[in-house]
Amino acid sequence: MRFKLVTLAGEKINEEVYEVLIPTIEGEIGVFPDHEPLVTVAKPGVVTVKLEKHHTAERHEFFAISGGIVEITGKTVKILVDEADHGADIIEAETQAALERAIAMRDNATNDVELDKAHQLIDRHMVRLKVADLHRHRHR
Numbered sequence: 001m002r003f004k005l006v007t008l009a010g011e012k013i014n015e016e017v018y019e020v021l022i023p024t025i026e027g028e029i030g031v032f033p034d035h036e037p038l039v040t041v042a043k044p045g046v047v048t049v050k051l052e053k054h055h056t057a058e059r060h061e062f063f064a065i066s067g068g069i070v071e072i073t074g075k076t077v078k079i080l081v082d083e084a085d086h087g088a089d090i091i092e093a094e095t096q097a098a099l100e101r102a103i104a105m106r107d108n109a110t111n112d113v114e115l116d117k118a119h120q121l122i123d124r125h126m127v128r129l130k131v132a133d134l135h136r137h138r139h140r
Contacts, residue, residue, distance in 0.1 A: 001033040003049060004078045005063060012063065012084045019050040020077050022070055031077050038072040042079055044123050046131055062087045064131040066124060087135025090128050099125035 003020050005012040020031045023045030042065060049061040068081030102125055106118035 001031075001035075001074075002076045004076065005047065005065075005084055006078065006080050007084050008082055012086065013049070013061075015051075017049050017051050017077075018053045018055070021046075021048040022077075022079065023047070023065075024070060031072055034074045035072050035077075037074065038070070040070045040072075042068045042070050042081065044127050046127060046134065047079065047084070060134075062131045062134045064090065064124075064128045085128055085131065087131045090132040090135070092129065092132045092136075095125050095128045095132065099129065 001017060002014070003017040004014045018032070022029050022031065023043050025041045025043050028045075029040075044065065044067045047063040047065055049063070051059065051061065064085045064087075065079065065081045066083050068079055071078045071080075099122065102118055102121035106115060106122060109115040109118055
């Protein structure tokens with residue numbers, strides 16, 4: 001099936017894959033060829049892509065997403081998000097520093113808007129660190 005991950009900056013991936021695991025508000029779903037048509041909401045988390053049926057976990061691709069919209073047809077999976085990062089593109093030290101700044105922002109928040117923004121940033125950077133870790137372990 002064709003998998004497309006589209007961000008505001010353009011396509012991150014557009015290729016034939018065997019399976020895609022997607023974090024949705026209903027829970028994680030696995031999508032295989034000929035999946036029932038579905039439109040749902042993706043939540044921030046890790047998208048796991050298995051390119052071919054015989055690939056082991058060491059060959060999976062991982063993307064950190066910020067949430068978005070998922071559209072599934074029998075032949076295509078499309079995820080539309082504001083941003084997505086491939087594991088290879090994440091610099092762990094920078095992401096860790098950004099997480100620490102977000103935690104400080106949370107701790108110093110003076111209103112609900114600041115607190116909500118800090119929680120969103122914390123979630124984003126924690127997902128990015130998880131994807132970087134998965135990518136690093138895959139390449140050992």
